[in-house]
Amino acid sequence: MTTFQRLMTIRKERGAGYLVLIDPDKNEKDKLAAFVREATRAGVDGFLVGGSLLLTDEFESHLQTIKGNTTVPVLIFPGSLFQVSSIADALLFLVLISGRNPDHLIGNQVIAAPIVKKTGLETISTGYMLIEAGNMTSAEFMSNTKPLPRNKPDIALAHALAAELIGMKILYLDAGSGAEASVPDETIRTISSHCPLPLIVGGGIRTPQEARRKAEAGASFVVTGTVTERDDLGSLVEEFATAIHSVSTVHRRS
């Protein structure tokens, strides 16, 4: 079974899945193995690994540690061309469709494609959309793109439909790591009711209740990074997992 199929099975069986973002710059290496084991035990459905700007050169060894301590899928969520490794189960092959920066629409993909093909790494074509967060996030600054306005779900929907028609497999709606305000529920609801692509939603989600609202609105996967970075015991991760998994499949598209 491919990693994409595993994700779709989680979505179908659980209603919504829970992904934890590990930014190698922010998660302390000596605590990483224990954190990954605890998070897996607590019910996380997968790990995303990456960051808009990496200051460490330990991307691969972080991946190795994560892979060695979990059974759930480990996906690269690349912030740059340097974040490619066959240690992961799959790579979100991102196209930053909310922006109009040609480097992130096609330039970087052309540079990365031959290397990615050579690694044999599974890729998941992902329409990545940055949504206005109330503050300047690293993703916004580093990508040199303007995020979509948060009070215009129709514009976000048009981007989602374009991704569907182009043939992308999944959408990532991101307010950006450390966002003051997460992606509005209304935007998630609008997209999920008119576009069949699975939705990953993240950025600025701070409480299990907020995560649950994202899943109820139609998120297929909810991501936390910042709030769970220092959760040594996995107790917060467990609360997030329970909240997200408690959203009935009745609320959701199959």
Ligand code: 1GP
């Ligand atoms: C960013 O969705 C992720 O791409 C996680 O964001 O760090 O704000 O949880 P946070």
